[in-house]
Amino acid sequence: MRTKLIVTLMIVAFAAVMFSMAVAEDAKHEYVGTKKCKMCHKKDGIFESWSASKHATAWDDLSDADKANKDLAKYYTTGTTAKGIALNNIQCEACHGAGADYKKKSIMKDQAKAVAAGMVIPTAEMCLGCHNDKAPAAVAAVAKDFDFAKAVAKGTHAKAKKAEAKK
Numbered sequence: 278m279r280t281k282l283i284v285t286l287m288i289v290a291f292a293a294v295m296f297s298m299a300v301a302e303d304a305k306h307e308y309v310g311t312k313k314c315k316m317c318h319k320k321d322g323i324f325e326s327w328s329a330s331k332h333a334t335a336w337d338d339l340s341d342a343d344k345a346n347k348d349l350a351k352y353y354t355t356g357t358t359a360k361g362i363a364l365n366n367i368q369c370e371a372c373h374g375a376g377a378d379y380k381k382k383s384i385m386k387d388q389a390k391a392v393a394a395g396m397v398i399p400t401a402e403m404c405l406g407c408h409n410d411k412a413p414a415a416v417a418a419v420a421k422d423f424d425f426a427k428a429v430a431k432g433t434h435a436k437a438k439k440a441e442a443k444k
Protein backbone atom coordinates (compact mmCIF):
# COMPACT_ATOMS: atom_id res chain seq x y z
CA MET A 278 0.00 0.00 0.00
CA ARG A 279 2.69 2.42 1.14
CA THR A 280 4.95 1.68 -1.87
CA LYS A 281 2.01 2.28 -4.18
CA LEU A 282 1.44 5.70 -2.63
CA ILE A 283 5.12 6.64 -2.94
CA VAL A 284 5.21 5.50 -6.57
CA THR A 285 2.08 7.55 -7.31
CA LEU A 286 3.60 10.62 -5.65
CA MET A 287 6.78 10.16 -7.66
CA ILE A 288 4.83 9.96 -10.89
CA VAL A 289 2.89 13.11 -10.00
CA ALA A 290 6.10 14.97 -9.13
CA PHE A 291 7.76 13.79 -12.37
CA ALA A 292 4.76 14.92 -14.43
CA ALA A 293 4.82 18.34 -12.72
CA VAL A 294 8.51 18.79 -13.55
CA MET A 295 7.97 17.73 -17.17
CA PHE A 296 5.03 20.12 -17.44
CA SER A 297 6.94 23.11 -16.08
CA MET A 298 9.83 22.31 -18.43
CA ALA A 299 7.43 22.25 -21.38
CA VAL A 300 5.99 25.61 -20.33
CA ALA A 301 9.45 27.16 -19.97
CA GLU A 302 10.38 25.74 -23.38
CA ASP A 303 7.27 27.30 -24.91
CA ALA A 304 7.95 30.75 -23.58
CA LYS A 305 11.50 30.97 -24.93
CA HIS A 306 11.96 32.00 -28.54
CA GLU A 307 15.13 33.59 -29.90
CA TYR A 308 15.32 36.85 -31.83
CA VAL A 309 16.75 36.64 -35.35
CA GLY A 310 16.72 40.27 -36.58
CA THR A 311 14.91 42.04 -39.43
CA LYS A 312 17.35 40.90 -42.13
CA LYS A 313 15.87 37.39 -41.81
CA CYS A 314 12.31 38.68 -42.22
CA LYS A 315 13.36 40.82 -45.18
CA MET A 316 14.24 37.73 -47.25
CA CYS A 317 10.55 36.97 -47.64
CA HIS A 318 8.84 40.26 -46.75
CA LYS A 319 10.63 42.45 -49.29
CA LYS A 320 8.50 41.58 -52.26
CA ASP A 321 5.22 42.25 -50.40
CA GLY A 322 6.37 45.81 -49.59
CA ILE A 323 6.28 45.17 -45.84
CA PHE A 324 10.01 45.58 -45.31
CA GLU A 325 10.16 48.77 -47.34
CA SER A 326 7.23 50.43 -45.60
CA TRP A 327 8.59 49.49 -42.18
CA SER A 328 11.97 50.95 -43.24
CA ALA A 329 10.25 54.26 -43.95
CA SER A 330 8.62 54.34 -40.50
CA LYS A 331 9.97 56.11 -37.43
CA HIS A 332 10.24 52.71 -35.70
CA ALA A 333 13.02 51.65 -38.10
CA THR A 334 15.33 54.52 -37.10
CA ALA A 335 14.16 55.64 -33.64
CA TRP A 336 17.32 54.39 -31.88
CA ASP A 337 19.69 55.56 -34.62
CA ASP A 338 18.16 59.05 -34.36
CA LEU A 339 18.87 59.36 -30.62
CA SER A 340 21.70 61.54 -29.37
CA ASP A 341 24.75 59.79 -27.90
CA ALA A 342 23.66 60.95 -24.43
CA ASP A 343 20.25 59.31 -24.88
CA LYS A 344 21.85 56.11 -26.18
CA ALA A 345 23.89 55.94 -22.99
CA ASN A 346 20.73 56.28 -20.88
CA LYS A 347 19.83 52.70 -19.87
CA ASP A 348 16.20 53.67 -19.16
CA LEU A 349 15.61 54.44 -22.83
CA ALA A 350 16.85 51.12 -24.23
CA LYS A 351 13.66 49.16 -23.59
CA TYR A 352 11.62 51.67 -25.59
CA TYR A 353 14.09 52.02 -28.46
CA THR A 354 15.54 48.55 -28.97
CA THR A 355 14.18 45.09 -29.77
CA GLY A 356 16.33 42.51 -27.98
CA THR A 357 19.42 40.37 -28.47
CA THR A 358 19.93 37.41 -30.81
CA ALA A 359 21.15 34.00 -29.65
CA LYS A 360 24.60 35.05 -30.90
CA GLY A 361 24.48 38.14 -28.68
CA ILE A 362 23.91 40.69 -31.43
CA ALA A 363 21.97 43.69 -30.10
CA LEU A 364 18.94 44.57 -32.23
CA ASN A 365 18.48 48.33 -32.18
CA ASN A 366 15.39 50.27 -33.27
CA ILE A 367 11.84 48.87 -33.18
CA GLN A 368 12.36 45.91 -35.46
CA CYS A 369 9.72 43.48 -36.75
CA GLU A 370 10.10 41.21 -33.75
CA ALA A 371 9.41 44.00 -31.22
CA CYS A 372 5.80 43.83 -32.42
CA HIS A 373 5.54 40.33 -33.91
CA GLY A 374 7.49 38.32 -31.33
CA ALA A 375 10.92 36.66 -31.49
CA GLY A 376 11.02 34.82 -34.81
CA ALA A 377 13.48 31.91 -34.66
CA ASP A 378 10.73 29.31 -34.34
CA TYR A 379 8.08 30.76 -36.68
CA LYS A 380 10.16 32.14 -39.60
CA LYS A 381 10.12 28.87 -41.55
CA LYS A 382 7.85 29.17 -44.59
CA SER A 383 5.76 26.10 -43.76
CA ILE A 384 4.97 27.58 -40.33
CA MET A 385 4.55 31.19 -41.49
CA LYS A 386 1.88 30.22 -44.01
CA ASP A 387 -0.29 28.78 -41.24
CA GLN A 388 -1.33 31.45 -38.73
CA ALA A 389 -2.20 28.97 -35.97
CA LYS A 390 1.18 27.25 -36.29
CA ALA A 391 3.00 30.60 -36.37
CA VAL A 392 1.23 31.80 -33.23
CA ALA A 393 2.03 28.51 -31.50
CA ALA A 394 5.69 29.08 -32.45
CA GLY A 395 5.74 32.54 -30.89
CA MET A 396 4.32 34.90 -33.53
CA VAL A 397 2.37 37.78 -32.04
CA ILE A 398 -0.58 39.40 -33.78
CA PRO A 399 -0.20 42.97 -32.53
CA THR A 400 -2.96 44.56 -30.46
CA ALA A 401 -3.41 48.07 -29.03
CA GLU A 402 -2.28 46.73 -25.62
CA MET A 403 1.01 45.65 -27.20
CA CYS A 404 1.62 49.16 -28.59
CA LEU A 405 0.69 50.74 -25.26
CA GLY A 406 3.34 48.60 -23.57
CA CYS A 407 5.76 51.20 -24.97
CA HIS A 408 3.46 54.12 -25.69
CA ASN A 409 2.37 55.03 -22.16
CA ASP A 410 2.95 57.83 -19.68
CA LYS A 411 5.96 56.12 -18.07
CA ALA A 412 7.84 56.32 -21.38
CA PRO A 413 10.12 59.15 -22.55
CA ALA A 414 8.08 62.13 -23.84
CA ALA A 415 8.46 61.38 -27.56
CA VAL A 416 7.23 57.79 -27.06
CA ALA A 417 4.49 58.75 -24.58
CA ALA A 418 3.12 61.39 -26.98
CA VAL A 419 1.81 58.63 -29.30
CA ALA A 420 -0.48 57.37 -26.50
CA LYS A 421 -2.43 60.62 -26.37
CA ASP A 422 -5.95 59.96 -27.79
CA PHE A 423 -4.58 56.62 -29.00
CA ASP A 424 -6.53 55.25 -31.96
CA PHE A 425 -5.13 51.83 -32.91
CA ALA A 426 -6.10 51.94 -36.60
CA LYS A 427 -4.72 55.45 -37.10
CA ALA A 428 -1.56 54.71 -35.13
CA VAL A 429 -0.98 51.55 -37.16
CA ALA A 430 -1.51 53.45 -40.42
CA LYS A 431 1.03 56.07 -39.35
CA GLY A 432 3.50 53.98 -37.41
CA THR A 433 3.77 50.55 -39.03
CA HIS A 434 3.29 49.22 -42.54
CA ALA A 435 -0.46 49.39 -43.06
CA LYS A 436 0.01 51.72 -46.02
CA ALA A 437 1.83 49.08 -48.00
CA LYS A 438 -0.99 46.68 -47.31
CA LYS A 439 -3.63 49.12 -48.57
CA ALA A 440 -1.61 50.01 -51.66
CA GLU A 441 -1.28 46.30 -52.35
CA ALA A 442 -5.03 45.75 -51.96
CA LYS A 443 -5.90 48.46 -54.49
CA LYS A 444 -3.95 46.79 -57.30
Ligand code: HEC
Binds near residue numbers: 316370385
Ligand atom coordinates in the same frame (compact mmCIF):
# COMPACT_ATOMS: atom_id res chain seq x y z
C1 HEC B 1 10.74 31.86 -45.54
C2 HEC B 1 9.96 33.07 -45.77
C3 HEC B 1 9.54 33.91 -44.58
C4 HEC B 1 10.35 34.43 -43.59
C5 HEC B 1 11.85 34.25 -43.40
C6 HEC B 1 9.47 35.23 -42.76
N1 HEC B 1 8.19 35.19 -43.24
FE1 HEC B 1 6.56 36.08 -42.41
N2 HEC B 1 5.35 35.19 -43.78
C7 HEC B 1 5.78 34.39 -44.83
C8 HEC B 1 4.63 33.91 -45.56
C9 HEC B 1 4.67 33.02 -46.80
C10 HEC B 1 3.49 34.43 -44.90
C11 HEC B 1 2.02 34.20 -45.25
C12 HEC B 1 1.59 35.08 -46.38
C13 HEC B 1 1.64 36.51 -46.01
O1 HEC B 1 0.84 36.95 -45.16
O2 HEC B 1 2.50 37.25 -46.55
C14 HEC B 1 3.98 35.25 -43.80
C15 HEC B 1 3.17 35.94 -42.93
C16 HEC B 1 3.63 36.77 -41.90
C17 HEC B 1 2.78 37.54 -41.03
C18 HEC B 1 1.27 37.60 -41.08
C19 HEC B 1 0.77 36.44 -40.28
C20 HEC B 1 -0.73 36.42 -40.14
O3 HEC B 1 -1.26 35.33 -40.28
O4 HEC B 1 -1.34 37.47 -39.88
C21 HEC B 1 3.60 38.21 -40.16
C22 HEC B 1 3.19 39.14 -39.04
C23 HEC B 1 4.96 37.85 -40.51
N3 HEC B 1 4.94 36.98 -41.57
C24 HEC B 1 6.08 38.33 -39.86
C25 HEC B 1 7.37 37.87 -40.08
C26 HEC B 1 8.52 38.27 -39.29
C27 HEC B 1 8.48 39.26 -38.15
C28 HEC B 1 9.59 37.59 -39.79
C29 HEC B 1 11.02 37.62 -39.27
C30 HEC B 1 11.20 37.22 -37.89
C31 HEC B 1 9.11 36.76 -40.89
N4 HEC B 1 7.77 36.97 -41.04
C32 HEC B 1 9.91 35.94 -41.64
C33 HEC B 1 7.08 34.08 -45.12
C34 HEC B 1 8.19 34.38 -44.35
Ligand code: HEC
Binds near residue numbers: 311315328369433
Ligand atom coordinates in the same frame (compact mmCIF):
# COMPACT_ATOMS: atom_id res chain seq x y z
C1 HEC C 1 5.34 48.91 -34.44
C2 HEC C 1 4.87 47.52 -34.58
C3 HEC C 1 5.19 46.74 -35.84
C4 HEC C 1 6.43 46.57 -36.41
C5 HEC C 1 7.76 47.15 -35.97
C6 HEC C 1 6.23 45.69 -37.53
N1 HEC C 1 4.91 45.34 -37.63
FE1 HEC C 1 4.09 44.03 -38.94
N2 HEC C 1 2.22 44.47 -38.27
C7 HEC C 1 1.95 45.32 -37.21
C8 HEC C 1 0.50 45.47 -37.07
C9 HEC C 1 -0.20 46.30 -36.03
C10 HEC C 1 -0.07 44.65 -38.08
C11 HEC C 1 -1.54 44.43 -38.37
C12 HEC C 1 -2.12 45.70 -38.96
C13 HEC C 1 -2.36 45.61 -40.40
O1 HEC C 1 -3.30 44.95 -40.80
O2 HEC C 1 -1.55 46.19 -41.17
C14 HEC C 1 1.03 44.05 -38.81
C15 HEC C 1 0.89 43.18 -39.89
C16 HEC C 1 1.94 42.50 -40.51
C17 HEC C 1 1.80 41.53 -41.58
C18 HEC C 1 0.50 41.07 -42.21
C19 HEC C 1 0.18 42.08 -43.25
C20 HEC C 1 -0.93 41.69 -44.17
O3 HEC C 1 -0.91 42.19 -45.30
O4 HEC C 1 -1.84 40.96 -43.74
C21 HEC C 1 3.06 41.11 -41.93
C22 HEC C 1 3.43 40.11 -43.01
C23 HEC C 1 3.98 41.86 -41.09
N3 HEC C 1 3.27 42.68 -40.25
C24 HEC C 1 5.36 41.70 -41.14
C25 HEC C 1 6.26 42.58 -40.53
C26 HEC C 1 7.68 42.60 -40.81
C27 HEC C 1 8.39 41.64 -41.74
C28 HEC C 1 8.20 43.64 -40.07
C29 HEC C 1 9.63 44.16 -40.08
C30 HEC C 1 10.20 44.48 -41.39
C31 HEC C 1 7.11 44.22 -39.29
N4 HEC C 1 5.96 43.56 -39.62
C32 HEC C 1 7.24 45.26 -38.37
C33 HEC C 1 2.89 45.92 -36.39
C34 HEC C 1 4.24 45.99 -36.62
Ligand code: HEC
Binds near residue numbers: 330371372425
Ligand atom coordinates in the same frame (compact mmCIF):
# COMPACT_ATOMS: atom_id res chain seq x y z
C1 HEC D 1 9.35 48.62 -28.12
C2 HEC D 1 8.61 49.87 -28.01
C3 HEC D 1 7.54 50.21 -29.02
C4 HEC D 1 6.46 49.45 -29.39
C5 HEC D 1 6.09 48.05 -28.94
C6 HEC D 1 5.69 50.27 -30.31
N1 HEC D 1 6.31 51.47 -30.50
FE1 HEC D 1 5.64 53.01 -31.65
N2 HEC D 1 7.33 54.07 -31.26
C7 HEC D 1 8.35 53.65 -30.42
C8 HEC D 1 9.43 54.63 -30.47
C9 HEC D 1 10.75 54.55 -29.70
C10 HEC D 1 9.01 55.66 -31.35
C11 HEC D 1 9.78 56.91 -31.76
C12 HEC D 1 9.62 57.97 -30.71
C13 HEC D 1 10.49 59.16 -31.06
O1 HEC D 1 10.05 59.98 -31.89
O2 HEC D 1 11.61 59.21 -30.54
C14 HEC D 1 7.68 55.28 -31.82
C15 HEC D 1 6.90 56.05 -32.68
C16 HEC D 1 5.60 55.74 -33.05
C17 HEC D 1 4.73 56.61 -33.82
C18 HEC D 1 5.08 58.00 -34.33
C19 HEC D 1 5.58 57.86 -35.76
C20 HEC D 1 5.97 59.16 -36.40
O3 HEC D 1 6.22 59.10 -37.62
O4 HEC D 1 6.05 60.19 -35.73
C21 HEC D 1 3.54 55.95 -33.99
C22 HEC D 1 2.30 56.44 -34.72
C23 HEC D 1 3.68 54.66 -33.34
N3 HEC D 1 4.94 54.56 -32.77
C24 HEC D 1 2.70 53.68 -33.34
C25 HEC D 1 2.86 52.40 -32.77
C26 HEC D 1 1.89 51.34 -32.89
C27 HEC D 1 0.58 51.43 -33.63
C28 HEC D 1 2.39 50.27 -32.20
C29 HEC D 1 1.79 48.90 -32.03
C30 HEC D 1 1.34 48.23 -33.25
C31 HEC D 1 3.69 50.67 -31.67
N4 HEC D 1 3.93 51.96 -32.04
C32 HEC D 1 4.51 49.85 -30.89
C33 HEC D 1 8.37 52.51 -29.67
C34 HEC D 1 7.44 51.47 -29.74
